[in-house]
Amino acid sequence: MTVPTVEAVCSAWGQLRSEQPLVQCLTNVVVAGWTANVLLAARAAPVMVDNPFEAGDCARHASATLVNLGTPQQATADGMREAVRARQATGQGWVLDPVAVGVLGWRTELAHELAAIAPPSLVRGNASEIAALAPESAGAPDSGRGVDATTTPEAVLPEARALAAQWGSVVAVSGETDHVVSPDGEVVRLRHGHPWLTRVTGSGCALGALAAGCAAVSDPFTGAVAATAGLTLAAEDAARGAGGPGSFAPALLDALDQLGPDAMAERLVLTTGEG
DSSP states (O other), X not given: OOOOOXXXXXXXXXXXXXXXXXXXEEOXXXXXXXHHXXXXXXXXXXXXXXXXXXXXXXXXXXXXXXXXXXXXXXXXXXXXXXXXXXXXXXXXXXXXXXXXXXXXXXXXXXXXXXXXXXXXXXEEEEHHHHHHHSTTTTTOTTSOBTTBOSSOTTTTHHHHHHHHHHHXXXXXXXXXXXXXXXXXXXXXXXXXXXXXXXXXXXXXXXXXXXXXHHHHHSOHHHHHHHHHHHHHHHHHHHHHHOSSHXXXXXXXXXXXXXXXXXXXXXXXXXXXXXX
């Protein structure tokens, strides 16, 4: 995949806002409403269909499908299987957010089962989750602390590259410096954002949904970078007028709504290569 330029990333963000892709979210109960609001603020269209009777049909018609493993139940797991099968049958990609994979065994097995049906085109997780999915360390019981990372994106860059190569997926690793890795090992780093993102439930999960939407109007590499840029730059804007996490969350929705591609182009800094 070609390493995305600032121009390509901003174009993808603009396309998200103009094309308003339909993003199916099979996501966790803690963040479903917040994820939908983030997508709406960015001008995408969320649809939260996750039951096994409709998930496959929805996946066939959606512009993008996100599978988030935050609170899986047997029924939602069946819905995830149906959605991934439907995306495979129609030749479309899907996005995996492997919440707490490596810490909890059943969802770790589920992640690998879904990838065996059809590897995701894009994986977005924190450093511990990505390390746990990597070929040499999948399922390591000490790879995280619940949904929190215990390492950094830079530290797990070899594992992210190995996972990207194994699955042919773009791998986006969230952290203080976000890393996005292509299947052939190219890396884009973004150093935008604000610490309050980590104090609002579901910011990472919403980023997975945004990445799915951006990938639907571009390619997975550019889409992952565009979504990360959009959320982190909006976070910087939201923090300026907020007094803490409580006022930051609604301000983030406003900032996402107001962030256009031209404003993104004025501030976005991408670092490529090894550092």
